[in-house]
Amino acid sequence: MSDPAFVAGLLVAALYFSGWTYYDAYFLRLGLNPAGFGFANVGVGIKGASAMLTTLAALLGAMLPLLVAILLLVLAVLMLRHFGVGRWRKGQALEPDQLSPVVFPASSIALAIGVVLVAGPYAGRIKAQADLALVGRGDGWDYHLQNDVVRGLPIGQNDTRIWLLTRADIRPIKADDIKLQNGQLFERVKVAR
Known part of the structure; x- marks a missing residue:
């Protein structure tokens, strides 16, 4: 040993x-x-x-x-x-x-x-x-897509998709469809620094 x-x-x-x-x-x-x-x-x-x-x-x-x-x-x-x-x-x-x-x-x-x-x-x-x-509690990241904004936490991904845990469900979105990511958690990071 x-x-x-x-x-x-x-x-x-x-x-x-x-x-x-x-x-x-x-x-x-x-x-x-x-x-x-x-x-x-x-x-x-x-x-x-x-x-x-x-x-x-x-x-x-x-x-x-x-x-x-x-x-x-x-x-x-x-x-x-x-x-x-x-x-x-x-x-x-x-x-x-x-x-x-x-x-x-x-x-x-x-x-x-x-x-x-x-x-x-x-x-x-x-x-x-x-x-x-x-x-x-409604916390999470805002993912701006083509015609939608989804708030959630990323819980997993593969080569093409990201799975978001939202208040309603778990939503897979195509990574290429994400145009912008922001939200409350970004604001907390700014305040913390």
Whole structure:
């Protein structure tokens, strides 16, 4: 497991797995098949890293009280073992626990596998809910077409089309038909700077 190529390969595989499951959860939450979109390999990996960080932060935030309790319990056990409390006969030497060197690496690997498996679907679902809420408030970009203006958020694209999440539905528009793009989100960016 100390071979750098093996570790790098595992990391890349984890990033791609999380990225693909992110896209799968996101688009399926919106009722679309993600297979119809073209995703760049680097984009999938970056989305996977983002999904893992988001999920790990949420997981650690939710587990913080539990982690503090476990840390205090481990500290108490170590102190008891150090001072020899718990031995029935005085003078008996403490034997090192045979399982101790295995517990931390095994639990770390289990946590890493759990984060990889859960990260994509969790982050994809959260992002889809956030986008639906944003569009529900009427926020989005204005896409000026030949005879129409469509307000929405771009959620995917392929070589010829862009799919927009609007208040009413998901609308595919031809990329060549877009004449101008502006809207409320541009105004917020200007104000923020």
